[in-house]
Amino acid sequence: MKYVTIIMLLSALITANSATADAADMAKTCAACHGANGIASNSQWPNLAGQNKDYLIAQLQAFRDGSRVDPLMSPSAKSLSDQDIAALATHYASLQPAVNTAPAKLNLAGMNIRARCVSCHGMEGKPVNSQWPNINGQQQAYLAKQLTAFRDGSRHSEIMKVIVKGFSDQQIADVAEYYSQIPR
Ligand code: HEC
Ligand code: HEC
Structure with missing residues (x-):
């Protein structure tokens, strides 16, 4: 015993x-897709x-x-x-995190949509709650793909579903580009 x-x-x-x-x-x-340093080589990932x-x-x-x-x-x-x-x-x-080189031109239409995101994702895309994702410095195509998935229900989140309901593809593209431009 x-x-x-x-x-x-x-x-x-x-x-x-x-x-x-x-x-x-x-x-x-995991490195094949997420990179050896956690930075993906493909914007979809x-x-x-x-x-x-x-x-x-x-x-x-x-x-x-x-x-x-x-x-x-x-x-x-x-x-x-x-x-x-x-x-x-x-x-x-x-x-x-990835070091973003400053973009030539911030997506201002995306920045205007930010008001609907800051209560949870913070002013710079960095939430205070560690259960929620940083969205700053994330890959642009990946962000757009997730927002679309929340909208069509293929990715489930009670919270995000409500946020993106009624977003156009253009609004999704703009806000995704904006957050991808903000350094993490
Ligand atoms: C063959 C490619 C591939 C491999 C290997 C892979 N992943 Fe992924 N991973 C992806 C893709 C693509 C996504 C995004 C899926 C989506 O669009 O919802 C993802 C998403 C994720 C997410 C969610 C990120 C977020 O912001 O929500 C985490 C966490 C993750 N992977 C961790 C890992 C870990 C840890 C490993 C190794 C054990 C791994 N992955 C191996 C392709 C891969
Ligand atoms: C009321 C709180 C809240 C608001 C407001 C909010 N989000 Fe979220 N967001 C969340 C939570 C919680 C998750 C994690 C969902 C999950 O568990 O899959 C999330 C997840 C995400 C993801 C997925 C990140 C990843 O790594 O896969 C993206 C992208 C995102 N939010 C973008 C936005 C954008 C853009 C806005 C504004 C238009 C916004 N969110 C507004 C709470 C919020």
């Missing part, structure tokens, strides 16, 4: 100690560097349980344990 308890304690300790190394190792399987940890955990759980679906992303989340998810979220939240 005692012997089994000691083994269990030891294996728990080993798991805890190797969590950081494991996260960097696991992240290698999200940057993860500097994203809020609790938000990352919630999204990875959603991909794992199927409440959020994407043909490219879902397979990567299916076999993750709760510990894997926590370690990966800590890893990506700690990475240095």
Whole structure:
């Protein structure tokens, strides 16, 4: 009896100690799409560097349980344990966000729409609540794709559904471009 308890304690300790190394190792399987530094090479795919940890955990759980679906992303989340998810979220939240070079011209139409976003996403696209996503410095095509998905219901959020209801494609394109131009 005692012997089994000691083994269990030891294996728990080993798991805890190797969590950081494991996260960097696991992240290698994500790098093909999210980049080695959490900056995606394709504008359709999200940057993860500097994203809020609790938000990352919630999204990875959603991909794992199927409440959020994407043909490219879902397979990567299916076999993750709760510990894997926590370690990966800590890893990506700690990475240095993308450095945006100042855009030639801010999208002013998008900036005008910002008034409808700041109560949750903050003045600069950085919310105070870590359960909510930073949207500043995010990939432009990815932002537009998410807003469209909230509008057509293919991505579920009771809150965001209400926000984008009635948005035109042009308004989505403008606000997506604006936030992609604001440095994280
Ligand atoms: C084959 C490409 C691919 C791989 C590999 C991949 N992802 Fe993704 N990931 C995506 C795409 C594409 C999306 C956006 C899906 C959408 O449009 O809703 C995404 C979305 C996400 C999101 C949600 C981001 C947000 O802002 O809501 C997280 C978190 C994430 N991936 C983490 C990971 C982690 C961690 C791994 C490795 C275990 C990984 N991904 C592997 C393609 C990939
Ligand atoms: C009342 C609060 C609230 C307001 C206002 C709001 N959002 Fe959100 N937003 C959220 C929450 C909460 C989520 C996370 C949804 C989820 O869990 O999938 C989110 C998610 C998003 C995402 C997905 C980010 C990612 O990484 O996938 C985008 C893009 C976004 N919001 C853009 C906007 C824009 C643009 C506006 C203004 C037009 C706006 N939001 C207004 C609360 C809000």
